[in-house]
Amino acid sequence: MSLYCGIACRRKSFWCYRQLSTYVTKTRYLFELKEDDDACKKAQQTGAFYLFHNLAPLLQKSGHQYLAPQHSLFELERLLGKFGQDSQRIEDSVLIGCSEQQEAWFALDLGLNSSSSINASLQKPEVEKELTGSFTELRKALYQLNVKDASLLSTAQALLRWHDTHQFCSRSGQPTKKNMAGSKRVCSSNQIIYYPQMAPVVITLVSDGTRCLLARQSFFPKGMYSALAGFCDIGESLEETVRREVAEEVGLEVERLHYSASQHWPFPNSSLMIACHATVKPGQTEIRLNLRELEAAAWFRHDEVAIALRRNNPYTQQQNGAFPFWLPPKFAIAHQLIKEWVEKPIRFTLPV
Numbered sequence: 001m002s003l004y005c006g007i008a009c010r011r012k013s014f015w016c017y018r019q020l021s022t023y024v025t026k027t028r029y030l031f032e033l034k035e036d037d038d039a040c041k042k043a044q045q046t047g048a049f050y051l052f053h054n055l056a057p058l059l060q061k062s063g064h065q066y067l068a069p070q071h072s073l074f075e076l077e078r079l080l081g082k083f084g085q086d087s088q089r090i091e092d093s094v095l096i097g098c099s100e101q102q103e104a105w106f107a108l109d110l111g112l113n114s115s116s117s118i119n120a121s122l123q124k125p126e127v128e129k130e131l132t133g134s135f136t137e138l139r140k141a142l143y144q145l146n147v148k149d150a151s152l153l154s155t156a157q158a159l160l161r162w163h164d165t166h167q168f169c170s171r172s173g174q175p176t177k178k179n180m181a182g183s184k185r186v187c188s189s190n191q192i193i194y195y196p197q198m199a200p201v202v203i204t205l206v207s208d209g210t211r212c213l214l215a216r217q218s219f220f221p222k223g224m225y226s227a228l229a230g231f232c233d234i235g236e237s238l239e240e241t242v243r244r245e246v247a248e249e250v251g252l253e254v255e256r257l258h259y260s261a262s263q264h265w266p267f268p269n270s271s272l273m274i275a276c277h278a279t280v281k282p283g284q285t286e287i288r289l290n291l292r293e294l295e296a297a298a299w300f301r302h303d304e305v306a307i308a309l310r311r312n313n314p315y316t317q318q319q320n321g322a323f324p325f326w327l328p329p330k331f332a333i334a335h336q337l338i339k340e341w342v343e344k345p346i347r348f349t350l351p352v
């Protein structure tokens with residue numbers, strides 16, 4: 001069966017469409033929208049838009065939660081018209097996913113200067129008033145969004161940021177033009193294609209068998225500790241990065257490691273977080289902190305970590321002025337890695 005069969009058959013025959021799972025159908029649909037500008041433009045007519053202003057998503061508060069409102073193409077055109085803007089601006093939007101019913105989802109930033117440059121930035125307070133929401137810093141709102149919206153808005157922010165910072169070809173200096181979906185940009189003079197990029201980062205929870213090693217950087221919120229993280233250097237395998245980062249940051253030698261999971265992380269730029277568990281050589285547990293990288297690092301017992309995982313209100317200062325030891329919130333892969341360590345023994349598979 002050719003790669004295109006599902007898409008072609010879906011149009012021609014219900015019988016063939018039924019051969020594909022919902023997930024495969026959805027994936028093929030998104031593939032088609034990325035490849036075909038006309039199909040993508042058509043999808044905007046029935047699609048839904050998430051709005052941003054200078055990379056901050058429009059959110060509505062509902063109790064302790066944030067909701068991410070969607071807008072139709074019609075509502076968006078009306079909004080742009082009201083603020084004296086051309087609907088051409090909608091072409092700056094990027095495709096970020098679709099529903100199981102194939103409603104395509106897009107994100108559009110109304111604050112960044114449009115690449116077509118005929119559109120000025122829309123004034124934030126006026127737009128917020130009109131849309132009864134507020135453009136909220138994603139890092140602050142991330143943990144009060146449901147998982148689907150948090151993930152969708154992270155993707156959207158990363159993609160909008162990438163387009164904003166890649167408007168010119170690094171070889172010719174000429175403008176680059178995005179395709180309709182925003183899955184690439186092409187140089188107008190030499191046709192070089194640029195694709196959105198993510199930097200690979202390893203995040204490692206080091207254990208000595210009974211305790212785990214957690215650390216904090218000086219800019220972390222008070223009391224928060226996390227697993228060790230570091231960018232992959234060019235030419236390195238993941239195993240080499242884990243080994244180097246642990247040695248660089250806490251002066252320990254990793255003995256074995258086990259891959260756990262991965263996560264896209266939009267801050268400060270797009271990273272692919274690759275999470276691993278690692279053990280150190282027996283009897284070699286003395287931490288030698290690299291103060292250029294970390295403010296503190298320590299070994300924590302299983303019971304201490306289990307209690308910290310359950311803490312709901314980490315920012316509450318204690319009576320003695322100290323902040324309790326707490327861990328990254330649920331959405332962060334660091335949390336999942338630590339939870340995994342607390343809940344079940346890890347089977348180490350890879351020597352380094």
Ligand SMILES: NC(=O)C1=CN([C@@H]2O[C@H](COP(=O)(O)OP(=O)(O)OC[C@H]3O[C@@H](n4cnc5c(N)ncnc54)[C@H](O)[C@@H]3O)[C@@H](O)[C@H]2O)C=CC1
Binds near residue numbers: 271335
């Ligand atoms: N989602 C999660 O659970 C967590 C995510 N992180 C993310 O992991 C990332 C890496 O952690 P760090 O300890 O800061 O890394 P790191 O230990 O590699 O130190 C950062 C330094 O690496 C250098 N560097 C090398 N390549 C870089 C690149 N492509 N981009 C930026 N800097 C680069 C810079 O000098 C920078 O100051 C951070 O951006 C942080 O947001 C960190 C912990 C938890």
Ligand SMILES: [Mg+2]
Binds near residue numbers: 230
């Ligand atoms: Mg680090």
